[in-house]
Amino acid sequence: MTKRFTEDHEWLDIQGDVATVGITTFAQSQLGDVVFVELPETGAQVAKGKEAAVVESVKAASEVYAPVSGEVVEVNTALPDAPDTVNSDPEGSGWFMKIRFSDEAEVASLMDEAAYKAFVDAL
Amino acid sequence: MSDAPATALLKTPLADRHAALGARLVPFAGYEMPVQYEGIMAEHLWTREHAGLFDVSHMGQVVLTGPSKSHDAIADILEAIVPAEVRGLAPGRMRYNFLVNDEGGILDDLMITRPADPAEEGSLMIVWNAACKDADLAHLKARLPDGASVTELSDRALLALQGPDAAAVLAAHVPVAADLAFMEAVKTSFDGTECFVSRSGYTGEDGFELSVPASEATRVWDALMADERVKPIGLGARDSLRLEAGLCLYGHDLDETTSPVEAGLTWAIGKRRRAEGGFPGAGRIQRELADGPARRRVGIRPEGRAPAREGTLIFSEGGEEIGIVTSGGFGPSVGAPVAMGYVGTGHHEPGTAILLEVRGKRLPAEIVKLPFVPNRFKR
Numbered sequence: 001m002t003k004r005f006t007e008d009h010e011w012l013d014i015q016g017d018v019a020t021v022g023i024t025t026f027a028q029s030q031l032g033d034v035v036f037v038e039l040p041e042t043g044a045q046v047a048k049g050k051e052a053a054v055v056e057s058v059k060a061a062s063e064v065y066a067p068v069s070g071e072v073v074e075v076n077t078a079l080p081d082a083p084d085t086v087n088s089d090p091e092g093s094g095w096f097m098k099i100r101f102s103d104e105a106e107v108a109s110l111m112d113e114a115a116y117k118a119f120v121d122a123l
Numbered sequence: 124m125s126d127a128p129a130t131a132l133l134k135t136p137l138a139d140r141h142a143a144l145g146a147r148l149v150p151f152a153g154y155e156m157p158v159q160y161e162g163i164m165a166e167h168l169w170t171r172e173h174a175g176l177f178d179v180s181h182m183g184q185v186v187l188t189g190p191s192k193s194h195d196a197i198a199d200i201l202e203a204i205v206p207a208e209v210r211g212l213a214p215g216r217m218r219y220n221f222l223v224n225d226e227g228g229i230l231d232d233l234m235i236t237r238p239a240d241p242a243e244e245g246s247l248m249i250v251w252n253a254a255c256k257d258a259d260l261a262h263l264k265a266r267l268p269d270g271a272s273v274t275e276l277s278d279r280a281l282l283a284l285q286g287p288d289a290a291a292v293l294a295a296h297v298p299v300a301a302d303l304a305f306m307e308a309v310k311t312s313f314d315g316t317e318c319f320v321s322r323s324g325y326t327g328e329d330g331f332e333l334s335v336p337a338s339e340a341t342r343v344w345d346a347l348m349a350d351e352r353v354k355p356i357g358l359g360a361r362d363s364l365r366l367e368a369g370l371c372l373y374g375h376d377l378d379e380t381t382s383p384v385e386a387g388l389t390w391a392i393g394k395r396r397r398a399e400g401g402f403p404g405a406g407r408i409q410r411e412l413a414d415g416p417a418r419r420r421v422g423i424r425p426e427g428r429a430p431a432r433e434g435t436l437i438f439s440e441g442g443e444e445i446g447i448v449t450s451g452g453f454g455p456s457v458g459a460p461v462a463m464g465y466v467g468t469g470h471h472e473p474g475t476a477i478l479l480e481v482r483g484k485r486l487p488a489e490i491v492k493l494p495f496v497p498n499r500f501k502r
Contacts, residue, residue, distance in 0.1 A: 058455065
């Protein structure tokens, strides 16, 4: 298992050619209490950097961008009914979607855990 | 959160306390203000269940002084500028109102208080919004006749203590607080510190606002915070509390194009003033009172979980665009999204089914009566 991170504060858990995607602990702490999550349809094609999901806190709405291009093969169907899971377990049961990615190079360009930690510390 | 340079931001006398509490600070109306401490949801619910302490020192506090010690004299002066019934305001009573322009649009909303102390007869205290205070001051100065003046109380802090435990908490420091009625105010002392206290607020809960010398603000804050029933509450929860309470936020639910009649605030215009006029914009306001306004402020409950934010377009079930959301988010006490907005008259009745365009999709919603949670003002 390989974990990768984006500058938009998403995490990816890479297993083979499928990436499980969610938002980071830092991202959820910045958002505050999550009250709404909108996920893509299973089977949808997503493009790196384009909006793939929506997460809303009491105060504001934010987009979740696809960190890699590919096909959504599964979404966390429990999440829309329990959006606070994004706060309580952001990098576990608060995952958003699984994407079968089409371009290995897109994954390779993402940050590893140490690089992401340095990125957040510099904010 | 903003491009405004941090050095340009003003701080309230309680800035050190917010920093020490680990508040998330954001620029608001030119001030660095706490948007949240532990989290909006928890702070909101705490205020509804216990007591929340708010720093609202950014708001403008002014004293309007007339040419004599006569209340009627200063009342007549202010009545030429606002549509409030000021003459009929009893000593120690306060009233919600607004500055209106010549077109009947709202320039700001405010609270007007007649001092209880006979020695201060002939003056009025006004509290208005931080974002509008410079413009409000200029507006007032330009319209005051000779002999009247307006003075900013820039050396005073303003704290709000709101929630069902507020009265019991405050009574330990301000014994007379427990005897105040809703919208009543008195000059008193807070553990020996000179303090102007009113039973008022903007959360829908029972509560108080405390105007104290800036130099004493931290002492008052600390004394209240020492009570375990009290937690600090940021602007985020202040916004969700007032939205659930059906209260307008200037710059969002009210602006220069909005009339008090459209906004459903005609209750704040005295009966005599409605009949007589004699305030800016009276032509439009009296016409709308007689014939009804073209649009009205309404409460909105989205059917699903998706919040409808400010700017969301409102459509009739038939697909006609009928209005816009002016405040919207999640109501922590309601446990669901809530919103306010304006719709064309005829679409405004509670129970009317509407559609909200959220991210390109038209989602079902319903017009509902305001407030979303019952007001618990002390009557």
